[in-house]
Amino acid sequence: MSVHDARPIGVFDSGIGGLTVLRELAHQFPHESFLYLGDTARLPYGSKSPQTIRKYSEQNIEFLKKQDVKAIVIACNTASTQVKEAEFAGLPVYNVISPGSARALQLSPSKRIGVLGTRATINSQAYTHKILELDSEAHVFDQACPLFVPLAEEGWDSDPVTNLIVFRYLNPLLQNNIDTLILGCTHYPILKNSISRVTGSSIELVDSGEAIALWLQQDMQSGRLKKAEQSPRRIDILTTDYSAHFNEIASRILKPIHPDDVRVVDL
Amino acid sequence: MSVHDARPIGVFDSGIGGLTVLRELAHQFPHESFLYLGDTARLPYGSKSPQTIRKYSEQNIEFLKKQDVKAIVIACNTASTQVKEAEFAGLPVYNVISPGSARALQLSPSKRIGVLGTRATINSQAYTHKILELDSEAHVFDQACPLFVPLAEEGWDSDPVTNLIVFRYLNPLLQNNIDTLILGCTHYPILKNSISRVTGSSIELVDSGEAIALWLQQDMQSGRLKKAEQSPRRIDILTTDYSAHFNEIASRILKPIHPDDVRVVDL
Numbered sequence: 001m002s003v004h005d006a007r008p009i010g011v012f013d014s015g016i017g018g019l020t021v022l023r024e025l026a027h028q029f030p031h032e033s034f035l036y037l038g039d040t041a042r043l044p045y046g047s048k049s050p051q052t053i054r055k056y057s058e059q060n061i062e063f064l065k066k067q068d069v070k071a072i073v074i075a076c077n078t079a080s081t082q083v084k085e086a087e088f089a090g091l092p093v094y095n096v097i098s099p100g101s102a103r104a105l106q107l108s109p110s111k112r113i114g115v116l117g118t119r120a121t122i123n124s125q126a127y128t129h130k131i132l133e134l135d136s137e138a139h140v141f142d143q144a145c146p147l148f149v150p151l152a153e154e155g156w157d158s159d160p161v162t163n164l165i166v167f168r169y170l171n172p173l174l175q176n177n178i179d180t181l182i183l184g185c186t187h188y189p190i191l192k193n194s195i196s197r198v199t200g201s202s203i204e205l206v207d208s209g210e211a212i213a214l215w216l217q218q219d220m221q222s223g224r225l226k227k228a229e230q231s232p233r234r235i236d237i238l239t240t241d242y243s244a245h246f247n248e249i250a251s252r253i254l255k256p257i258h259p260d261d262v263r264v265v266d267l
Numbered sequence: 268m269s270v271h272d273a274r275p276i277g278v279f280d281s282g283i284g285g286l287t288v289l290r291e292l293a294h295q296f297p298h299e300s301f302l303y304l305g306d307t308a309r310l311p312y313g314s315k316s317p318q319t320i321r322k323y324s325e326q327n328i329e330f331l332k333k334q335d336v337k338a339i340v341i342a343c344n345t346a347s348t349q350v351k352e353a354e355f356a357g358l359p360v361y362n363v364i365s366p367g368s369a370r371a372l373q374l375s376p377s378k379r380i381g382v383l384g385t386r387a388t389i390n391s392q393a394y395t396h397k398i399l400e401l402d403s404e405a406h407v408f409d410q411a412c413p414l415f416v417p418l419a420e421e422g423w424d425s426d427p428v429t430n431l432i433v434f435r436y437l438n439p440l441l442q443n444n445i446d447t448l449i450l451g452c453t454h455y456p457i458l459k460n461s462i463s464r465v466t467g468s469s470i471e472l473v474d475s476g477e478a479i480a481l482w483l484q485q486d487m488q489s490g491r492l493k494k495a496e497q498s499p500r501r502i503d504i505l506t507t508d509y510s511a512h513f514n515e516i517a518s519r520i521l522k523p524i525h526p527d528d529v530r531v532v533d534l
Contacts, residue, residue: 150414164428
């Protein structure tokens with residue numbers, strides 16, 4: 001049995017946010033191939049019922065399995081709240097909630113942790129539950145930031161308007177003396193410059209892509225996940241609906257990564 | 268045959284935006300009853316395919332017809348782009364595109380007209396086509412404003428952040444010397460204070476609710492639509508999914524109108 005596995009790692013999201021996770025993974029694992037699925041025809045997941053989000057997530061996983069991936073990364077906070085299994089259909093599955101929560105606790109001396117997310121993710125309390133399950137002494141303070149996704153999609157990062165809105169959302173949270181802040185939506189790393197300008201350097205930011213990369217690294221070391229050989233890799237992006245806006249924003253987010261192919265598929 | 272008809276006027280939207288139309292109609296027609304349907308379980312319509320938007324709109328109309336309404340107002344720009352009939356299932360139907368386009372041409376001496384809308388509405392070019400169909404000499408300039416809906420839903424009207432974002436979107440449009448501006452999304456009247464602060468008093472704003480009210484008034488005069496008698500009226504709001512956020516924002520938008528009932532229904 002080979003110690004290597006050249007098959008791609010499957011990554012899915014409802015749309016473009018998960019590309020920040022893909023960028024981070026592609027950067028950290030330069031020999032791994034990736035197959036990204038953006039379920040743009042059915043976005044957003046955030047306003048749908050838990051049953052529907054679960055159904056769509058299962059369909060996405062089954063689709064990626066048929067494309068012969070070796071693991072699944074759920075690069076979407078909303079979908080992650082509905083898929084808690086570490087394994088599905090025989091594949092290792094990585095959601096963003098557990099790695100993000102564990103990473104925050106690792107970085108936080110005071111255990112006073114802030115969480116930013118969409119209204120759906122904050123309402124689900126998924127991070128709060130996971131952090132308190134890992135450390136019942138922790139204190140979690142959360143804030144829904146409904147304007148962050150449209151600001152990220154408009155490409156207004158590092159913009160005075162965005163800085164002002166970030167300040168508006170973060171100011172009440174910062175009153176709680178947090179030392180660590182989870183970016184609980186895969187769109188938010190796009191606004192990282194504006195966010196860190198408001199938090200200053202004394203607050204650690206936890207980004208889903210970086211947190212998941214650590215878990216993949218561990219599993220590659222333990223052998224749960226086999227590495228690819230040091231050979232050229234491919235990055236393929238599939239979407240379920242065509243959108244010129246997706247293509248434009250995708251290349252902006254992925255920079256300097258260039259996908260080998262972007263195409264539309266039917267699930 | 269009676270000259271009066273006490274049955275309610277049915278109004279539908281994918282969510283809360285259409286409440287600005289309901290508020291205007293309830294204000295202008297104080298004896299008419301209204302039955303509002305917010306299809307919150309399936310929102311947003313803006314990112315869905317034309318076929319799906321058409322199907323949902325037909326289902327909403329059939330549902331309202333079963334509740335015995337006397338007419339249908341489509342208080343949603345996206346749905347209006349897919350239902351162009353003046354009559355459906357034997358009921359008079361009013362969409363927002365035709366009245367808004369006609370009203371803009373009426374108000375504009377220079378025939379230089381601006382249109383604001385969601386990305387989906389602007390991409391559909393529905394206002395541009397309708398205005399040019401009515402007057403081929405007109406010039407139409409449009410601008411998608413993806414941040415306006417989340418700003419309106421956050422309740423940040425008349426806020427410095429909103430004023431800044433309105434200025435950002437409107438500035439290129441104002442270079443074209445428009446004298447009339449269509450608010451081509453039923454959420455946008457919530458931001459009217461910020462918008463008129465940027466446009467100044469020399470540019471006329473066209474609001475879907477006001478434009479549709481004029482058409483209903485005409486049809487009541489011509490007899491196509493029978494008025495209710497001068498008796499107490501009811502305002503009922505139905506939604507397809509429960510949301511505390513909907514209830515909170517609905518009462519803010521409708522003020523000073525108070526609905527008699529708000530409840531969840533299955534279509």
